[in-house]
Amino acid sequence: MTAAFVLFDGLTALDFVGAYDPITRLRSMGFREDFSWDLCAVRTPVHDGRGLPFTPDRVGAPLGDYDLLVVPGGHGTDTLQNDEAFLEWLRTAAPVGLKASVCTGSVLLGAAGFLTGRAATTHPNATDELAPHCARVADARVVDAGNVITARGVSAGIDLGLHLVRRLAGPSVQSQIAEQMDYPHAPSGSA
Amino acid sequence: MTAAFVLFDGLTALDFVGAYDPITRLRSMGFREDFSWDLCAVRTPVHDGRGLPFTPDRVGAPLGDYDLLVVPGGHGTDTLQNDEAFLEWLRTAAPVGLKASVCTGSVLLGAAGFLTGRAATTHPNATDELAPHCARVADARVVDAGNVITARGVSAGIDLGLHLVRRLAGPSVQSQIAEQMDYPHAPSGSA
Numbered sequence: 001m002t003a004a005f006v007l008f009d010g011l012t013a014l015d016f017v018g019a020y021d022p023i024t025r026l027r028s029m030g031f032r033e034d035f036s037w038d039l040c041a042v043r044t045p046v047h048d049g050r051g052l053p054f055t056p057d058r059v060g061a062p063l064g065d066y067d068l069l070v071v072p073g074g075h076g077t078d079t080l081q082n083d084e085a086f087l088e089w090l091r092t093a094a095p096v097g098l099k100a101s102v103c104t105g106s107v108l109l110g111a112a113g114f115l116t117g118r119a120a121t122t123h124p125n126a127t128d129e130l131a132p133h134c135a136r137v138a139d140a141r142v143v144d145a146g147n148v149i150t151a152r153g154v155s156a157g158i159d160l161g162l163h164l165v166r167r168l169a170g171p172s173v174q175s176q177i178a179e180q181m182d183y184p185h186a187p188s189g190s191a
Numbered sequence: 192m193t194a195a196f197v198l199f200d201g202l203t204a205l206d207f208v209g210a211y212d213p214i215t216r217l218r219s220m221g222f223r224e225d226f227s228w229d230l231c232a233v234r235t236p237v238h239d240g241r242g243l244p245f246t247p248d249r250v251g252a253p254l255g256d257y258d259l260l261v262v263p264g265g266h267g268t269d270t271l272q273n274d275e276a277f278l279e280w281l282r283t284a285a286p287v288g289l290k291a292s293v294c295t296g297s298v299l300l301g302a303a304g305f306l307t308g309r310a311a312t313t314h315p316n317a318t319d320e321l322a323p324h325c326a327r328v329a330d331a332r333v334v335d336a337g338n339v340i341t342a343r344g345v346s347a348g349i350d351l352g353l354h355l356v357r358r359l360a361g362p363s364v365q366s367q368i369a370e371q372m373d374y375p376h377a378p379s380g381s382a
Contacts, residue, residue, distance in 0.1 A: 014212040014349075014372070021205040021345065024241045039243075050215045052230075055244050103373075123373060153373025154212065158205075158346060181205070182294075182314060182344025185376055 001026075001168070003037040003068040004093070006105075007056050008086070010076020013048040015102040018157025019070050022165050025177045031169050038066075042089040049075050063093035068164070072157070073103025073123060081111040081129070099148045100164060102157040106130055106150040118145040123153035142187055162186045192217075192359070194228040194259040195284070197296075198247050199277070201267020204239040206293040209348025210261050213356050216368045222360050229257075233280040240266050254284035259355070263348070264294025264314060272302040272320070290339045291355060293348040297321055297341040309336040314344035333378055353377045 005020060026032040040063060041056035048054070063069060071090075080086045090112040093099060101109050106122040109115055110133025120134040121143045131137050142151045142163045149167075151160035162183070166174040171188075178186035196211060217223040231254060232247035239245070254260060262281075271277045281303040284290060292300050297313040300306055301324025311325040312334045322328050333342050333354045340358075342351035353374070357365040362379075369377035 012212070013208045017204045017208040020243070021203070028241050050219050052211070053246050055246075153371070155349060155372045155374040180344070181346045183346040 001032060001035045001068070002066045003035070003070060004040045004063050004066040004096070005037060006069065006071045006090070007039050007041045007046045007054050008074075008076050008080060009046050010049050010074050010078075011046070011054075011072045012074035012103060012154055013050075013052050013054075014154050015072030015074060015105065015157045016070075018155060019072070019100070019102055019151075019161040019164070022158065022161035022177050022181060023068075023070070025180065026165060026169060026173070029177065029180065031173050042086055060089070063090070064095040066093070066096050067098065068168075069093045069096045069099045070160075071099075071101040071105035071108050073101070073105040073107070073126075073154075077104040077107050081107050087112050097147055098164070098167075100150070100160055102151045102160055103153050104129070107133065109148065109150070110134055114148055115145075115150075118148055119143050120145065120148070120150040121152050122150065125153075158183060159185070159187045192223060192226045192259070193257045194226070194261060195231045195254050195257040195287070196228060197260065197262045197281070198230050198232045198237045198245050199265075199267050199271060200237050201240050201265050201269075202237070202245075202263045203265035203294060203345055204241075204243050204245075205345050206263030206265060206296065206348045207261075209346060210263070210291070210293055210342075210352040210355070213349065213352035213368050213372060214259075214261070216371065217356060217360060217364070220368065220371065222364050233277050251280070254281070255286040257284070257287050258289065260284045260287045260290045261351075262290075262292040262296035262299050264292070264296040264298070264317075264345075268295040268298050272298050278303050288338055289355070289358070291341070291351055293342045293351055294344050295320070298324065300339065300341070301325055305339055306336075306341075309339055310334050311336065311339070311341040312343050313341065316344075349374060350376070350378045
C-alpha cells in the first residue's frame with residue numbers, strides 16, 4: 001500500500017501532520033509492513049503558512065499510482081483552487097482508490113472535480129467555498145463518502161487519520177494507534 | 192516574546208506541530224505581533240521517527256535568551272536522556288522563564304534537571320523513565336508546575352499549546368485559537 005501526502009506552499013502543518021501521524025503508524029507500529037508513502041508537491045519551495053519548511057520527496061510527478069491521497073488545507077488553498085497547473089496535477093490522482101482531505105483541502109479536491117455528487121466537509125469558515133463543488137456540505141468531523149473522505153478544520157486531521165486507519169486496518173488497530181497517540185477523542189464511525 | 196522549539200533526530204512530528212500550531216497563532220492571528228520563534232537543534236540532520244526531515248533555524252546555539260522553550264518527545268529521547276552533549280546544550284535553557292514539553296520531552300527536561308521537586312507528566316508508557324527526575328508523576332493531559340509545564344502523549348501537544356496560549360494571552364484568546372483550529376477539546380484549566 002502506498003500513500004501520497006500532498007504538500008504546497010501555505011499549507012497548515014497540523015492539517016498534514018495530524019493525519020500523517022496515525023496513518024504512518026500503520027507501518028511504524030508493525031500493522032502494515034508493506035506500507036510506504038511520499039510527500040508530493042507540484043513545485044517547490046514548500047513552507048507552511050508560518051514559514052516552516054517542508055521537503056517533498058517527489059516534485060511534479062503524477063499521482064495516479066498511489067492507493068491513498070491525503071490533501072491538507074491552509075491559506076495556500078485561496079489561490080490554488082484557481083491555479084490550473086496545480087489542479088491539472090491534482091487530477092492525475094483520479095485513479096487513486098481512496099482520496100482524503102483535511103480543512104480547506106476539500107476545496108482543492110472539489111476544484112479538481114473529485115467531490116461532484118458527494119457529501120463533504122471543510123473548515124467551518126470555508127463552507128461557502130466548498131458548496132459549489134459538492135452535493136452537500138455536511139457538518140461532521142469526518143465525512144466518509146466512499147472513496148473520498150473529508151474532515152473539518154485543522155485538528156480534525158487527527159480524526160481523519162484515525163478514520164482512515166479504521167478503514168484500512170479495522171477498529172482494533174485504530175484503538176491501539178489512538179492509545180499510543182494518547183488521543184481519547186477517536187472517531188468511532190463515519191458521518 | 193521569543194520561543195525556541197527544540198528539534199532532534201527521532202522526535203515525533205505531531206508532538207512538535209501539535210504545540211507549534213496554537214502557539215504560533217499568537218502571531219499569525221494577530222494577538223502578539225512581537226512574537227517570534229526559532230527551531231533549535233544541537234546537531235543536524237533532524238528527521239522525525241518515520242523519516243520526515245526538519246530544518247532547524249539554529250544549530251548548537253545557546254538557548255538562554257528565549258522566553259519560552261518547547262521540547263517534543265519521540266523515540267529519540269531513549270538515547271538523548273543519556274547524551275551529555277545534548278543535555279549540556281539543553282541546560283543552557285536554564286534562564287528561560289517558561290519551559291514546556293510534550294510526551295517523553297519531559298524525560299529530557301528531567302534529565303537536564305529542570306523538574307527537580309516538581310510534578311510532571313509524560314506518555315503513559317514512560318512514567319518509569321520520568322519518575323526519578325521529578326517529585327511526582329501526575330496523571331493529567333497538562334501539568335502546570337509554574338514555570339515548567341508538561342503534557343502527556345503525542346496528541347496532548349495540542350492541549351499543551353492551548354494551555355500556553357491561555358497562560359500567555361488569556362482565556363478569550365485561547366477560545367478564539369481553539370475555534371480556528373476546530374478543536375473542541377481545549378483544556379479549561381491546569382492540573
